[in-house]
Amino acid sequence: MVHLRPALLLTLFFTLLTGLIYPLAMTGIGQMLMPAQANGSLITRGGVIAGSSLIGQNFASERYFHGRPSATSTTDPADVTKTIDAPYNAASSTGSNLGPSSKALLDSVEARAKALGPGAQPADLVTVSASGLDPHISPVGALAQVGRVARARNLTEAQLRALVERQVEGRDLGILGENRVNVLALNLALDALRP
Amino acid sequence: MQADLLQAGLYALVLLAVAVPLGAYIARVITGEIAFLAPMERAILGASGASGPQRWGAYAASLLIFNAVGFALLFAILFLQNRLPLNPQGFDGLTWHLAFNTAVSFVTNTNWQSYGGETTLSHFSQMVGLTTQNFLSAASGIAVAAAVARGFAARQATTIGNFWQDLVRIVLYVLLPLSVLFALVLLALGMPQTLSASVEATTLEGAKQTLALGPIASQVAIKMLGTNGGGFFNVNGAHPFENPNAFTNFLQMSAILAIPAALVLSYGRLVGDRRQGYALFAAMAILIVTAFVALYAAERSGNPLHTGFADPSAGNMEGKEVRFGILGSALWAVATTAASNGSVNAMHDSLTPLGGLVAMLNIQLGEIVYGGVGVGLTGMLLFVILTVFLAGLMVGRTPEYLGKKIEAREIKLAALTLLIMPVGILVLAALAIATGNAQSSVQDAGPHGLSELIYAYTSATGNNGSAFAGFNANTPWHNTFLGLAMILGRFGYILPILAIAGSLAAKTPAAATAGTFPTHGPVFVVLLIVTILIVGALTFLPVLALGPIAEHVSMLRGTSF
Numbered sequence A: 001m002v003h004l005r006p007a008l009l010l011t012l013f014f015t016l017l018t019g020l021i022y023p024l025a026m027t028g029i030g031q032m033l034m035p036a037q038a039n040g041s042l043i044t045r046g047g048v049i050a051g052s053s054l055i056g057q058n059f060a061s062e063r064y065f066h067g068r069p070s071a072t073s074t075t076d077p078a079d080v081t082k083t084i085d086a087p088y089n090a091a092s093s094t095g096s097n098l099g100p101s102s103k104a105l106l107d108s109v110e111a112r113a114k115a116l117g118p119g120a121q122p123a124d125l126v127t128v129s130a131s132g133l134d135p136h137i138s139p140v141g142a143l144a145q146v147g148r149v150a151r152a153r154n155l156t157e158a159q160l161r162a163l164v165e166r167q168v169e170g171r172d173l174g175i176l177g178e179n180r181v182n183v184l185a186l187n188l189a190l191d192a193l194r195p
Numbered sequence B: 001m002q003a004d005l006l007q008a009g010l011y012a013l014v015l016l017a018v019a020v021p022l023g024a025y026i027a028r029v030i031t032g033e034i035a036f037l038a039p040m041e042r043a044i045l046g047a048s049g050a051s052g053p054q055r056w057g058a059y060a061a062s063l064l065i066f067n068a069v070g071f072a073l074l075f076a077i078l079f080l081q082n083r084l085p086l087n088p089q090g091f092d093g094l095t096w097h098l099a100f101n102t103a104v105s106f107v108t109n110t111n112w113q114s115y116g117g118e119t120t121l122s123h124f125s126q127m128v129g130l131t132t133q134n135f136l137s138a139a140s141g142i143a144v145a146a147a148v149a150r151g152f153a154a155r156q157a158t159t160i161g162n163f164w165q166d167l168v169r170i171v172l173y174v175l176l177p178l179s180v181l182f183a184l185v186l187l188a189l190g191m192p193q194t195l196s197a198s199v200e201a202t203t204l205e206g207a208k209q210t211l212a213l214g215p216i217a218s219q220v221a222i223k224m225l226g227t228n229g230g231g232f233f234n235v236n237g238a239h240p241f242e243n244p245n246a247f248t249n250f251l252q253m254s255a256i257l258a259i260p261a262a263l264v265l266s267y268g269r270l271v272g273d274r275r276q277g278y279a280l281f282a283a284m285a286i287l288i289v290t291a292f293v294a295l296y297a298a299e300r301s302g303n304p305l306h307t308g309f310a311d312p313s314a315g316n317m318e319g320k321e322v323r324f325g326i327l328g329s330a331l332w333a334v335a336t337t338a339a340s341n342g343s344v345n346a347m348h349d350s351l352t353p354l355g356g357l358v359a360m361l362n363i364q365l366g367e368i369v370y371g372g373v374g375v376g377l378t379g380m381l382l383f384v385i386l387t388v389f390l391a392g393l394m395v396g397r398t399p400e401y402l403g404k405k406i407e408a409r410e411i412k413l414a415a416l417t418l419l420i421m422p423v424g425i426l427v428l429a430a431l432a433i434a435t436g437n438a439q440s441s442v443q444d445a446g447p448h449g450l451s452e453l454i455y456a457y458t459s460a461t462g463n464n465g466s467a468f469a470g471f472n473a474n475t476p477w478h479n480t481f482l483g484l485a486m487i488l489g490r491f492g493y494i495l496p497i498l499a500i501a502g503s504l505a506a507k508t509p510a511a512a513t514a515g516t517f518p519t520h521g522p523v524f525v526v527l528l529i530v531t532i533l534i535v536g537a538l539t540f541l542p543v544l545a546l547g548p549i550a551e552h553v554s555m556l557r558g559t560s561f
Helices: A002-033 A103-116 A139-141 A145-155 A157-166 A184-195 B002-033 B040-046 B056-079 B096-107 B123-153 B162-187 B218-224 B246-270 B274-301 B325-338 B353-364 B375-395 B408-417 B420-434 B448-461 B478-504 B520-558
Strands: A042-045 A048-053 A072-077 A079-085 A181-182 B200-202 B208-212
Touching: A002 B040, A002 B056, A002 B123, A002 B162, A002 B218, A002 B325, A042 A184, A048 A184, A048 B200, A048 B208, A079 A181, A139 B246, A145 A157, A157 A184, A157 B420, A181 A184, B002 B123, B002 B162, B002 B246, B002 B274, B002 B325, B002 B353, B040 B162, B056 B096, B056 B162, B056 B478, B096 B123, B096 B478, B123 B162, B123 B325, B123 B375, B123 B478, B162 B218, B162 B246, B218 B246, B246 B274, B246 B325, B246 B375, B274 B325, B274 B353, B274 B375, B274 B520, B325 B353, B353 B448, B353 B520, B375 B408, B375 B478, B375 B520, B408 B478, B420 B448, B420 B478, B420 B520, B448 B478, B448 B520
Parallel strands: none
Antiparallel strands: A042 A048, A072 A079, B200 B208
């Protein structure tokens, strides 16, 4: 009893303080002072929400640069006990979780590489990202797609190479992370260049 | 390579720059010198009926009962989630075994994710349930460290402090202010914080994309600071909303080790000899740098099976994010497994065999390389006691620590804790194999399947929470036994170290003589590391040989499974 009373009262107190007041206060401050970030860094185009600058989206058309392979899935509408592939499903993040010696992984990497061309391909284009929502590819991965997109859009490769180079984001603070290209931003710029 | 070295060096510098002042501050919070909220403190403690200094048994009882109440409340919230407010997605209540596993997991500071985050939990469960326990399990761990430091430093005392007072002070002066600050920084850097569940976007190709959202920044701040690690999303810190860029990645990695590293320095101050803290800090630093070099080298070298398909110069990118790269993923993987944080920003299941081995071994050492907040330090002190005992045996003297005689009772209690990791990992994994429950849950064939199973029970017993996530843990069997492993791995260490603190508090320190074995010099640091490796790590060599080492060797021969 001597332990139970403080245990109950302090649990109640801290649930209110750290479970309600703290997150709600942060939500209030975020919504008031930093609404763009607090609501998911959304991008609108023509009055419609076109996505988030932080979240990758699925590009399958020849006319766009493609993001990384994604392992996300969704419930099969025909049979709710099964799942079907749904790349870049931002309501259900996942990686492949395949082990390094997995035959299934090896087969997928091989198939993706061969679809891109002969020889070794940029690693990020043949491997699945951790989240399934990776918004970026490497600059090498973007340049490797220039030829295909140029043909589909009737643009010159030089024009597209220049576009990609303008879209390369450097390391944060000049030190942290990697050089990268945001695929959605690149494709928006591409549409602006030639719809 | 050069850029990678620069980032790793910057990380070490930032950690030191944070740990030194934070260690001093936390020490002053524990002694009561910091008291700017004293009236609020008194009001809370007075209303709750908490009373003065406690013997170790009463201290432990308060902690156990507090954690039991926390478990009951969290279990109820998760189980009844469909009847509670703030459930915009209309999620069902969790099954009994998933609610049990998740409640145990958050109360023991493990934060293993059998649940899927955005596909399983309502905002109410995330905020009121999980965020609260993120604070309280972390505060419980730091309270244990405070009580142990007091006990070790005391002379002829019967008590080791008051649990309720430690708890309140740690939340009010340390965890909550740091979390508010960190949450706002994360928000400014792009992490969402909203009560809406999702937003619909129309992609450039005209498809619908549902972006799951929520009160993310507030939960992530304490998740990283309190070595909790349970994510808002299924993929945890790999999700772009939970870790938007390399800058948030760097800050979150720093937050993982900030308090565990600071507490080691607080300890030196609290026992009145800062060199004691430096010695433990040095031993931990040597172990973590070694682990980092090994894991980074393994990931950088890539996957030899993919030669000819994937450009090897980019390293092993399966299960990693471009914005973090190899360095940002390797550094996180080491920090999160060395501390018992358990968050991930890359999928550990897809690490190279040797990279996965390092992650696993970090946990198997007992989560003492900085370790979980509070309990990492006290776990290390158990190894210190064993080390002075072994050193004493070598020269035939009664072992001493901080001038106090270490006698049969303390040695027995410390030695008992050596059984926890082997029982939780090897015995429970063997049981899962014998009953067929392992075979039905592993995803990969070959040696990697064994690694997945061992990693799960390692993570649970070590209260880590990271996973080889191909392993399907959400079954009645694994939810239950992983939950039991978490309880064993939490309280199996806390109770003996509190008992040792209680018995050391009663002793009178003797003055150091020429025959005293100093516990702050390089000789002691080396002995401590050797003890950890021989006593702690060697136990797991056979199973590591069957899992990751066998996988590595067969991979080099070109075999896939």
